[in-house]
Amino acid sequence: MSGKLKIILTTTFTLVEQFQSTLSSPQNTSTTPEQRKGLDALPLLSAAATALKSHVTKLSLLTITSPFTPSAVATTVSTLNESVLPSLVTAALLVTPESHTAAFQNEIRILTCTGLKELFMLVKEVQTVAEDKAEKKSLEQSEKDAVTLAAGRVWEACDVLIEVAAKGVVGFVVRRAEEYRDLVKDAVEEIEGWDPDEEGDEFFDELLDDDDGKEIAHIGKDEGSEDDDDEEGKSNAALHEQKKDALRILKPIAQIYPAIISNRLKKTPSPLTPPDARTLEALMKNLQQIPEHIDEVAGALYEADRNNYTRQLRRTKGCASRAIDLVLFPWGMNQASEGQGSIGDIEDKFTNWSKTWAKVMGEVAKSIDEPKSD
Incomplete structure (x- = not known):
């Protein structure tokens, strides 16, 4: 291996490790307005990931095609080091909680780190080939396959990044909400099928x-089994009643997901303002906690733990109510809920639906609404 290529490959390894550390650091969670000015993070991220794919393709072909040319490989890797990788990481760092929500920021950083990790492995394969070239003129098919497979993994990581960047925050939160919706549906069906x-x-x-x-x-x-049977019958009757109560409460709760997805999440404004980003963050947190609490409801039912059953149902209902309240009005109109402006002027289909939902929930949740310590 030429001395120049060895230095450049070593530089790549060092840069990748430094960039991964930067992206994984909790301190690097935001940027200043000056840093964000004139830069749109997601198009930049998509462009950088596309450039990475292009250079990875070129690098893999140069590596497996005879004759191996160290200078051509060195030039391609140098471009990665000097422009492509810095652009990719800069774009990832421009995705902040204030502009895209903390959850989306975390997703982008994880995906970017995955791409960097796969690139590291590809460059390792290139290094191996460069070292072997000093001893033999052509590569074994297994060596070519190793390079091609490593390049393919970088491609896959870039494709995911490009897709997530294209769909943006809206696509991300809709996908997550649909995942939570499916978890709730499965949990309710499990309780419904339990005897x-x-x-x-x-x-x-x-x-x-x-x-x-x-x-x-x-x-x-x-x-004395007759007494036991009688006691068991009473216990089972109570469990049947608790199961019915749970389903009466949980089925309306499950309905908030399609309503919120269609009427609010798919209409999320872009770009997000910091207040809207905070609202979206809180909304997704509550939507995520609902299936977790429903699992606890199911466990309490199976264990005949009345206190925990009631407590978890209250928590489930609380998360659902908070989720609706957070997006009761259209985006940017929540100031009306604080007494500013005419509420009637900004109510929409979802606002009216939520009123009906609250009435239904008030009726079906009477059994758990007595004041008790939680």
């Missing part, structure tokens, strides 16, 4: 698989 009367059947069926088990079961039945 308290079948709890423990598997355990007793195993006991009855042998004669000793049958004898034990018979003895248990003789010794």
